[in-house]
Amino acid sequence: MSPATPAPESGGAALELLVHGVGGATPESMLDDPRTVRVTGDRTAAVYRRAEDLDAEEHPERYAARPVPEAYCWSNLTSGDGARALWLLLLPFMVANLAHWMRPPAQDRPALVRLYGVIVRLVALTLTVLLTAAACEVALDLTAWQCAATTACTDAYSWLGFLSAGRGGWWSLPGRRLALAALVPTALVGLLWYLSNRTWSAYEAQRPPTGYDAPVTEPGADTEAADAAEPAGPVELRPALGRPGFWYGRRLVARLRAAHTAAGFLTVAAALVTATVRHDAGSSGPRTVLGWILQAAVAVLAVVVVWVVCRRGRSESRLDLRVERALVSWLPAASLVVLALTALHAGWARPGWISSGTLPGDAVFGALTLAQGGLVVALGVVALLLQRPHRDPRTALRGLGGPAVAMLACALAGVMSGGVAQRVADWLDGPATPGMGDPGGPRIGPPVLLSWQASVIPVLLLLLLAPAALLAARTVLGARRLRSAVEADYDAAGERDPVRTGQIATGRARASLTDSAPVLVGVVSGATLLLGAASVAGAWASGNVPGRAFDGAHPAIASLASVTQALGSWMIGFGFLLFVTWGRRAYKDASARRTIGILWDVGTFWPRAAHPFAPPCYAERAVPDLTWRMSTWTRSTGGRLVISGHSQGSVLAAAAVWQLQPATRSRVALLTYGSPLERLYGRWFPAYFGPEALRALNRTVHCWSNLYRATDPIGGPVRVPAEDGRPAVDGAVLLDPVAYGRTRRHPLPEPILGHSDYQADPAFARCRSGLLDRLPSAFPRQRSDSPLDQGISGMSSG
Numbered sequence: 001m002s003p004a005t006p007a008p009e010s011g012g013a014a015l016e017l018l019v020h021g022v023g024g025a026t027p028e029s030m031l032d033d034p035r036t037v038r039v040t041g042d043r044t045a046a047v048y049r050r051a052e053d054l055d056a057e058e059h060p061e062r063y064a065a066r067p068v069p070e071a072y073c074w075s076n077l078t079s080g081d082g083a084r085a086l087w088l089l090l091l092p093f094m095v096a097n098l099a100h101w102m103r104p105p106a107q108d109r110p111a112l113v114r115l116y117g118v119i120v121r122l123v124a125l126t127l128t129v130l131l132t133a134a135a136c137e138v139a140l141d142l143t144a145w146q147c148a149a150t151t152a153c154t155d156a157y158s159w160l161g162f163l164s165a166g167r168g169g170w171w172s173l174p175g176r177r178l179a180l181a182a183l184v185p186t187a188l189v190g191l192l193w194y195l196s197n198r199t200w201s202a203y204e205a206q207r208p209p210t211g212y213d214a215p216v217t218e219p220g221a222d223t224e225a226a227d228a229a230e231p232a233g234p235v236e237l238r239p240a241l242g243r244p245g246f247w248y249g250r251r252l253v254a255r256l257r258a259a260h261t262a263a264g265f266l267t268v269a270a271a272l273v274t275a276t277v278r279h280d281a282g283s284s285g286p287r288t289v290l291g292w293i294l295q296a297a298v299a300v301l302a303v304v305v306v307w308v309v310c311r312r313g314r315s316e317s318r319l320d321l322r323v324e325r326a327l328v329s330w331l332p333a334a335s336l337v338v339l340a341l342t343a344l345h346a347g348w349a350r351p352g353w354i355s356s357g358t359l360p361g362d363a364v365f366g367a368l369t370l371a372q373g374g375l376v377v378a379l380g381v382v383a384l385l386l387q388r389p390h391r392d393p394r395t396a397l398r399g400l401g402g403p404a405v406a407m408l409a410c411a412l413a414g415v416m417s418g419g420v421a422q423r424v425a426d427w428l429d430g431p432a433t434p435g436m437g438d439p440g441g442p443r444i445g446p447p448v449l450l451s452w453q454a455s456v457i458p459v460l461l462l463l464l465l466a467p468a469a470l471l472a473a474r475t476v477l478g479a480r481r482l483r484s485a486v487e488a489d490y491d492a493a494g495e496r497d498p499v500r501t502g503q504i505a506t507g508r509a510r511a512s513l514t515d516s517a518p519v520l521v522g523v524v525s526g527a528t529l530l531l532g533a534a535s536v537a538g539a540w541a542s543g544n545v546p547g548r549a550f551d552g553a554h555p556a557i558a559s560l561a562s563v564t565q566a567l568g569s570w571m572i573g574f575g576f577l578l579f580v581t582w583g584r585r586a587y588k589d590a591s592a593r594r595t596i597g598i599l600w601d602v603g604t605f606w607p608r609a610a611h612p613f614a615p616p617c618y619a620e621r622a623v624p625d626l627t628w629r630m631s632t633w634t635r636s637t638g639g640r641l642v643i644s645g646h647s648q649g650s651v652l653a654a655a656a657v658w659q660l661q662p663a664t665r666s667r668v669a670l671l672t673y674g675s676p677l678e679r680l681y682g683r684w685f686p687a688y689f690g691p692e693a694l695r696a697l698n699r700t701v702h703c704w705s706n707l708y709r710a711t712d713p714i715g716g717p718v719r720v721p722a723e724d725g726r727p728a729v730d731g732a733v734l735l736d737p738v739a740y741g742r743t744r745r746h747p748l749p750e751p752i753l754g755h756s757d758y759q760a761d762p763a764f765a766r767c768r769s770g771l772l773d774r775l776p777s778a779f780p781r782q783r784s785d786s787p788l789d790q791g792i793s794g795m796s797s798g
């Protein structure tokens with residue numbers, strides 16, 4: 001590896017702030033020195049420096065001949081202790097939150113922007129209801145309603161004996177069984193609230209530092225539509241990621257957490273009160289009246305929850321420090337009180353009540369599926385309207401990336417909920433496929449719709465074989481076409497090696513598959529939407545599971561239906577078990593937790609704007625950290641600064657630069673390498689990293705250079721051309737490997753590095769030195785005892 005820092009000959013004090021990418025890195029490897037010291041921060045995220053450079057802040061004159069390297073390590077924000085394994089439960093919520101940020105750019109269309117945010121938040125709300133309904137299905141329907149009413153089932157599982165209807169115990173009444181089983185989904189909602197509240201306290205509730213740059217306060221109140229309107233008055237027009245309140249989502253997360261927690265409790269209460277009211281419908285008396293009152297209370301609170309979710313979006317134009325304490329406290333509490341009252345009402349003795357079939361109210365899964373499909377279609381219409389005035393051919397799915405990802409979130413939630421229900425039903429039903437037990441047996445099964453949804457999974461996988469085969473063929477053909485280009489790049493006419501050429505060409509062809517991701521996402525989302533609609537139609541038309549719905553049809557059709565149901569049930573159950581296995585391994589194994597943390601590195605960059613139960617946004621800690629560090633260095637030393645970001649670290653670096661004031665940005669150079677700024681973020685999040693935003697970023701820093709390789713599947717060019725006397729940001733594509741064969745300088749074969757180890761390329765050191773030399777010379781600063789000018793505090797050994 002090349003030295004961590006080159007040595008420009010002039011320019012005065014300079015700082016090189018290194019930010020690692022996904023997966024994390026140690027400060028020793030980033031600084032290329034085993035002796036490192038943590039100069040500020042904690043075990044979660046901190047800045048490290050070489051021990052020999054510890055006094056750079058106090059004596060910047062000693063470092064006029066070389067820059068001071070610092071490493072910002074943030075990997076523990078996403079892959080820390082074992083409790084992070086629980087975040088796997090939140091995967092659909094995270095995907096839904098991404099859909100919020102994928103909207104197309106818009107100018108002067110605040111109503112459409114606001115409508116887009118409202119629809120995404122409603123989709124997120126249905127995911128919470130779906131997950132809670134799945135827990136109710138397992139605990140209330142399959143276990144307490146169906147299994148406990150069947151002697152064969154309770155005999156097979158002795159731990160359910162006290163619930164058995166045949167034994168006549170106190171808990172044998174259907175309402176009391178349901179009330180006891182309601183503790184399971186209630187505990188799940190409580191767990192989600194706990195995870196959200198805990199991460200809220202550690203992330204969103206941590207107020208970012210103020211005063212280091214005195215950010216401009218733009219007029220206007222709040223809302224996610226702030227970037228769609230022109231602010232009035234002589235203020236600086238900032239991009240969305242540069243607004244003072246963008247990385248501080250405390251108020252919105254608190255509000256949405258209250259609404260979603262209440263929605264979860266109300267879902268459990270609705271399951272209880274629906275069953276009791278349906279049984280009491282033919283009678284009169286206080287019990288029946290109380291049931292109707294509770295049902296009305298559930299409906300009223302549900303309307304309040306929807307109103308809270310739709311009422312207001314993010315506050316970005318200013319640092320919003322308020323919290324609606326009354327709403328945050330009374331809404332979940334009122335819902336929990338209603339749930340407790342419905343449980344007491346369900347425990348009321350009802351002579352002659354016998355549980356049979358499935359639990360009343362199982363049609364909620366069909367209603368949720370239709371609601372999600374309708375919301376996704378509406379979201380697609382709004383996205384097309386937003387995209388129409390500003391079409392960019394590089395935008396993923398022509399602006400439909402958000403709706404497609406929202407559909408994937410619904411599909412993930414459906415697979416998780418259906419997988420739990422199918423596995424529990426299969427376990428209780430014995431060897432038979434759920435819903436297809438022998439007539440004399442227990443025949444325990446989930447709602448018919450869940451069986452239909454499981455049955456379409458094999459069909460979906462078959463449909464995916466076509467694009468997968470096309471991509472594989474494209475990779476093979478592309479590798480063949482690239483062979484001549486590889487030999488020309490290395491001028492290998494005299495030393496052609498077919499094996500070596502093939503390896504490099506294949507690496508380039510595989511890296512280009514990333515650009516085909518939008519097509520694959522679009523195919524999966526479209527197929528999921530159509531197959532979901534078909535499963536709803538089949539379930540409502542037949543009223544039976546697929547394996548029974550085609551009884552009497554042609555033997556081939558009947559056999560195919562039975563096979564797809566059995567295969568789908570197995571697949572969805574296997575997927576759920578694999579999911580649980582990953583979570584268990586991540587809880588016990590730090591290396592596995594770090595691997596899963598890579599997924600969170602990409603998915604949790606964005607604040608929780610749609611779903612409060614999604615994993616927390618680490619950038620709400622990392623971006624203020626980096627902004628504060630850059631500001632304190634320039635204030636205390638008057639020196640220059642290069643912020644150097646790899647992979648996801650380049651995205652954090654760009655976001656931090658956007659938060660700086662112009663006076664600070666004029667002394668900052670940006671170096672990105674292996675960067676997904678345009679290739680992933682620009683295409684999928686065009687409103688925030690689109691072409692105009694990246695060009696504006698280039699104009700706002702003193703200088704910017706980007707390095708990339710053709711073999712890198714993640715990083716790529718940022719496509720910012722030369723303008724206003726500034727050179728193009730992208731340099732020439734780096735050769736990977738740096739040498740084709742054995743040379744005197746490289747006597748051993750050089751590896752194909754792809755996305756890793758950009759510092760090993762000699763071009764990296766040259767580019768970094770060039771950026772430092774282009775920065776203006778350092779100017780003296782007066783020392784101050786103010787906390788703003790104390791760049792290093794709380795030093796401790798790393």
